[in-house]
Amino acid sequence: MSAVEQIADWRIFQTAETIATVSSTADTIHLTWSDGRQSPYDRFWLRDNCSCAACYLASTREQTFEIVDAPDTLAVQETELDAEKALLVLWSDGHRSRYDSGWLRINAYDDARRAERRSASPSPVLWGAARADVLPTFAYDSVMSDDGELLRWLVAVRDIGLTLIQGVPTEPKTLLGVAHRISHIRETNFGTVFNVASKPNPDSSAYTAVNLPPHTDLPTRELQPGVQFLHCLVNETTGGESIFVDGFAIADAMAQEAPAELAMLTDTPMEFWNRDSRTDYRWSGPLISRDGEGHFSEVRFANFLRGPIDAPTDIMPGLYRALRLFQSMSRDARFRVERKLAPGDMWVFDNRRVLHARRAFDPMSGNRHLQGVYVDRDELRSRIRVLERELGA
Amino acid sequence: MSAVEQIADWRIFQTAETIATVSSTADTIHLTWSDGRQSPYDRFWLRDNCSCAACYLASTREQTFEIVDAPDTLAVQETELDAEKALLVLWSDGHRSRYDSGWLRINAYDDARRAERRSASPSPVLWGAARADVLPTFAYDSVMSDDGELLRWLVAVRDIGLTLIQGVPTEPKTLLGVAHRISHIRETNFGTVFNVASKPNPDSSAYTAVNLPPHTDLPTRELQPGVQFLHCLVNETTGGESIFVDGFAIADAMAQEAPAELAMLTDTPMEFWNRDSRTDYRWSGPLISRDGEGHFSEVRFANFLRGPIDAPTDIMPGLYRALRLFQSMSRDARFRVERKLAPGDMWVFDNRRVLHARRAFDPMSGNRHLQGVYVDRDELRSRIRVLERELGA
Secondary structure, three states: OOOOOEOOOOOOOOOOOOEEEEEEOOOEEEEEEOOOOEEEEEHHHHHHOOOEOOOEEOOOOEEOOOHHHOOOOOOEEEEEEOOOOOEEEEEOOOOEEEEOHHHHHHHOOOHHHHHHHHHHOOOOOOOOHHHHHHOOEEEHHHHHHOHHHHHHHHHHHHHOOEEEEEOOOOOOOHHHHHHOOOOOOOOEOOEOOEEEOOOOOOOOHHHOOOOEEEEOOOOOOOOOOOEEEEEEEEEOOOEOOEEEEEHHHHHHHHHHHOHHHHHHHHHOEEEEEOOOOOOOOEEEEEOEEEOOOOOEEEEOOOHHHEOOOOOOHHHHHHHHHHHHHHHHHHHOHHHEEEEOOOOOOEEEEEOOOEEEEEOOEOOOOOOEEEEEEEEOHHHHHHHHHHHHHHHOO | OOOOOEOOOOOOOOOOOOEEEEEEOOOEEEEEEOOOOEEEEEHHHHHHOOOEOOOEEOOOOEEOOOHHHOOOOOOEEEEEEOOOOOEEEEEOOOOEEEEOHHHHHHHOOOHHHHHHHHHHOOOOOOOOHHHHHHOOEEEHHHHHHOHHHHHHHHHHHHHOOEEEEEOOOOOOOHHHHHHOOOOOOOOEOOEOOEEEOOOOOOOOHHHOOOOEEEEOOOOOOOOOOOEEEEEEEEEOOOEOOEEEEEHHHHHHHHHHHOHHHHHHHHHOEEEEEOOOOOOOOEEEEEOEEEOOOOOEEEEOOOHHHEOOOOOOHHHHHHHHHHHHHHHHHHHOHHHEEEEOOOOOOEEEEEOOOEEEEEOOEOOOOOOEEEEEEEEOHHHHHHHHHHHHHHHOO
């Protein structure tokens, strides 16, 4: 067959394996790989992924071909391996496609490859009072100037969920520079940069001096902010210590110790409402969520932002048993890491996993001023992928 | 019992019904209402919702009491209706609570009240070529100056999903003023305001002159932008007509005409990847989603932003049959509304429901410049609630 010009992808798909044999029916191409793996490829799946210059727009590397335009009768007419061991396909309508073997291996959807893909997805490192040593500290200067250190920090935010950056200049808005190492900011009704200080007319308990029990920020939103930055500019007060709790560690412990209560929390949406004169946010979602693979993916909880629970009569007693257990575990010393923030410290954590708390402080004992911003998980993950691509990690 | 000071809520809970009888066990208070409805209230649920000055922070109207601090043995000791027919409760630990009857009626979780709540939630108004008359037009001046008109517009965005505002000044960034009538902007990697024009080094097919098939914006993100604003500043080109498709109308038709294909699309996540040198966003989600009540809640689709589908071998043929049917329906004239944007027109639509498309245009035939911003559904809903509260709607 003649050559097919492909539109390159930014991603590199490499494999040590080669295609050993190709067989096909009208509907499916079956590859056997050098390690014996068998991968079937449906005709429409393959045709949909043709990356030739007629199917892709070169300037954007985006597909212009729409699979609905393939004929219902589309069939594989001829297959061949070229000199680079890529698969060439001649289709029944005359179209020709070329697929790199690495691309085919990595994007295959046979059961073995699907299992590999699942096991390659990052797993959280759980922590608590007895495992606080896994919590990493980074230096501001390195994170700002060294992309390798930036990547290590971002992977820690993704997998450990709680990181400390030290030596951050205490000029207001310095945290924006660090956040922009990832991407743009997630703005909220509290602004782009929010200032955590005791205020005269507070629109949130965060802006008072009271104890704040362990919580995630903005559970009243459909998408809670993904990554929270809390930068300490001044902290002269008596009290006001910060406490961090790994929500996934609690969920993991509940799976062992109280599976019925955990199921209550994952299966029952709870109401979260704010109570402000200018906004009225409401969202209803489970306190603990799992992803499609059954892994814990999110914790949603702030006691001071709850609305009346709307659940069937017969499950209400069990739901309150589960909620009270979760609250009691979030107070348990084994899950807590307590730190007093010093000027120049910046905590960066996964707000959809790590609950944070603040002890009450005496606002007359001195000044206390933190600044915060949010960046979403999408931006964190995108930045990690691009850095891995650029650094060959 | 003596009086209990309550911390007022911004919300008003009113009912025409009154409490007829109160009976209680240690665990539950049962109310019978003047219309015969029976509402049970679990002890912990009631205690959790005590709005007294000891349980709430007056300055923020946020709860400070945590239900884990109620004793396991908490029991109802005494109940009474006060002069305003509010329920007073004396608890076994000595705490006293007061609940307005309107609050109790509206927040009750008996089956009848739960069914009422579900049926009161807004339903989408479906549209298509034969029902394009439901699509409303608003005047810029009214939306900017009249809160009643603002509310009518926002309810139309929520329920109809596609609205046109006319007479918008064609100064760049004018759309920000309209969006700020709702709230802050959802920023993305394309900026706060994005400019839709043919560009020399495009990072999206949107920034070329090619045909853009019906799509939602940013399906590569966990949370697709909720509300999209598209403001036409200049449109002198040949071609480039805008097409809008009600994704919920397609989903509704599939439920009648092709339920097996619809189930494929709601049950199987599909991959969405962007292909840029500076970002690498990926998300996997079903093309059509339903909410907890089974109502259609979201459409996620852009052909030019798809990645290779990762689904089990045995469902791939059926999944492609469903995908091709959806694409073919999105081309069907019955679901399409086609308009040529004129300078001063601004389309505001639910990007998680309405697919938009653009015909190819000839970039040499004249200038074409649109500006866009996004605002999320959370902000839309919050603004509607606050306006309804303020206007007594």
